[in-house]
Amino acid sequence: MDKQLLIFDFDGTLIDSVPDLADATNAMLTTLGKDTYSLDTIRNWVGNGSRMLVERALVGKIEVLEDELTVEEAEHAEQVFFDAYKNLSDSKTVAYPNVDSGLRQLKEAGYTLALVTNKPIRFVPKILESFGWTSLFDMVLGGDSLTTKKPDPAPLLHVCDKLGVMQDKAVMIGDSRNDILAGQNAKIDTLGLSYGYNYGQDIRDLNPTAAFDDFATLVKYLLKD
Structure with a gap:
């Protein structure tokens, strides 16, 4: 791509x-x-x-x-x-397989990385820090960073604007209808991952630009050029 x-x-x-x-x-x-x-x-x-x-x-x-x-x-x-x-005493949150190495590969390949989540922003920095990912992302938005969140396109358009990237040079990557619809609403290509949380619906039903069953395959797709 x-x-x-x-x-x-x-x-x-x-x-x-x-x-x-x-x-x-x-x-x-x-x-x-x-x-x-x-x-x-x-x-x-x-x-x-x-x-x-x-x-x-x-x-x-x-x-x-x-x-x-x-x-x-x-x-x-x-x-x-x-x-x-x-106040959870023992976090059970884990990275999916190949995500840590994949993000680093994409960063090293010259991609600009951003994070747009519907999770309240107050909880995001600590999790990023725990995985050693803070420096990988040029911009991070939470669900309450703006007045609207995904599937509204505003967070994606905000990121493109602030990072000075045209929409046709951006791609939204996610596991749920909120991610795919946000990208489609923003006129941004979308890549879907089938293993996450999508209310029991196959991510492919939402017609993303492409879809993958694991993160390693997604990374290979992005690096193939």
């Missing part, structure tokens, strides 16, 4: 953070006196940011109706979730 800028999603693309998110979610539910859920159930609720994860956990399903929760209930539960996530 004749590209300059690679914009990566985080959770489900570079890292598997569901075990930690599930622990924090269940800690929140326990604090609020509600039933807890299995890791596999919570996995299907991840990808739209912390507020949506919290709301889905509170009602126990992926579709949250407008009148099921008050704003106050959701805000309070989200704060309890943030506290639980921040």
Whole structure:
């Protein structure tokens, strides 16, 4: 691909953070006196940011109706979730296979790397630091860095603008419909990864520019030119 800028999603693309998110979610539910859920159930609720994860956990399903929760209930539960996530004593978040070496290969090959996640920005730097990735990314945006988040194209367009890269020289890489739709909405090519969190839907159903089942194959594709 004749590209300059690679914009990566985080959770489900570079890292598997569901075990930690599930622990924090269940800690929140326990604090609020509600039933807890299995890791596999919570996995299907991840990808739209912390507020949506919290709301889905509170009602126990992926579709949250407008009148099921008050704003106050959701805000309070989200704060309890943030506290639980921040205070996890033993992180279970891991990088997916070949991500660490692959990111370094892409950086060394001359690509500019950026990170656009729906995770609240306050939690991102510590995770990047734990993997030694801080210096790899020229720009990092969280789900609350701007007024809108993926699948809105604004974060991707913001990154292109700030890094001085035209949209046709950028590519969005992610595991979920939010990533592919954000890229398509921004008129940016998209590369999908099938192993992450996409609510049980095959990433190929969203018609990304190309799709891969593992990170190493994605890297080979990007380096083949």
